[in-house]
Amino acid sequence: xxxxVVGDVDPVFSTLGPRMSLFVPPDPAPGQLVILCTWLGxxxxxIAKYAxxxxxxxxxxxxxxxxxxxxxxxxxxxxxxxxIKPAAQVVHAVLDECTxxxxxxxxxxxHTFSNGGTNSATQLLIVLQRQLGAPIxxxxxxxxxxxxRGTYWKSFQSMLLSLPKGIFWRIIGPxxxxxxxxxxxxxxxxxxEKPERIYxxxxxxxxxxxxxxxxxxxxxxxxxxxxxxxxxxxxxxxRHGWDVKxxxxxxxxxxxxxxxxxxxxxxxxxxxxxGGSLGHGLRxxx
Numbered sequence: 001x002x003x004x005v006v007g008d009v010d011p012v013f014s015t016l017g018p019r020m021s022l023f024v025p026p027d028p029a030p031g032q033l034v035i036l037c038t039w040l041g042x043x044x045x046x047i048a049k050y051a052x053x054x055x056x057x058x059x060x061x062x063x064x065x066x067x068x069x070x071x072x073x074x075x076x077x078x079x080x081x082x083x084i085k086p087a088a089q090v091v092h093a094v095l096d097e098c099t100x101x102x103x104x105x106x107x108x109x110x111h112t113f114s115n116g117g118t119n120s121a122t123q124l125l126i127v128l129q130r131q132l133g134a135p136i137x138x139x140x141x142x143x144x145x146x147x148x149r150g151t152y153w154k155s156f157q158s159m160l161l162s163l164p165k166g167i168f169w170r171i172i173g174p175x176x177x178x179x180x181x182x183x184x185x186x187x188x189x190x191x192x193e194k195p196e197r198i199y200x201x202x203x204x205x206x207x208x209x210x211x212x213x214x215x216x217x218x219x220x221x222x223x224x225x226x227x228x229x230x231x232x233x234x235x236x237x238x239r240h241g242w243d244v245k246x247x248x249x250x251x252x253x254x255x256x257x258x259x260x261x262x263x264x265x266x267x268x269x270x271x272x273x274x275g276g277s278l279g280h281g282l283r284x285x286x
Contacts, residue, residue: 011055017086019067023051029060030097030104037066037110037117039255049258050111057270064090066124068116074180080123088127109273111142113255114224118147118199129208138211140272145218145255147200147233148225200233204240212242215272217257217265219249245278
């Protein structure tokens with residue numbers, strides 16, 4: 001039986017497996033699911049802002065939470081995809097609610113944060129496509145602070161800052177993260193595809209996702225991700241015929257745009273969830 005996750009997350013989630021949990025509202029609507037894929041080392045109090053926002057926007061939707069860590073990113077894809085199968089089972093169950101004569105249609109939204117969350121979404125989508133043998137029906141995708149192309153030093157800093165606080169990790173952390181970063185980037189020397197290229201390609205792959213709506217929320221002040229990495233991915237989406245919205249801020253930090261621009265942020269994810277036009281173009285907020 002699932003056990004409650006201890007922390008500040010509201011609504012209350014139940015554990016599915018390591019770093020995976022599920023919120024089921026009192027009266028869940030068939031076929032409705034929000035998938036939150038959070039950034040490396042995201043704290044429960046920060047996750048609560050987004051979970052709470054979705055519980056207001058989509059009060060009858062289940063919320064699947066997939067958290068990320070350096071240890072997950074550093075694991076082989078085979079291990080990551082095996083570990084994420086409990087989350088895939090949730091998506092299967094939601095899709096099953098829309099079969100057998102049911103009038104319900106799938107309404108599934110994906111919300112990724114940084115490349116840590118994009119990696120989680122990528123592994124989940126690949127597992128689902130292999131299990132279903134068909135693209136997964138997705139109403140829309142929101143990308144917060146990503147997907148980045150990924151440079152050595154920005155990846156290093158992001159992973160380092162995601163580690164626990166304390167004297168031990170201040171001493172050992174740089175050594176561990178140097179090793180992990182060298183493995184991730186060194187693998188390209190033996191012919192492996194760069195992880196960030198896989199993430200960026202998978203989100204727009206029509207063989208994996210049945211979706212044509214995507215919203216990017218990002219900032220020029222982000223020190224972890226180059227903002228033109230995101231505009232370039234938005235350009236790729238447009239060339240593939242997607243309905244694209246870019247919400248660009250001038251002064252907000254990495255994965256924390258909602259704190260200053262809550263109204264604009266929640267309006268953007270509401271549009272993604274509701275399935276209508278996202279409103280084309282790029283909107284810059286000073």
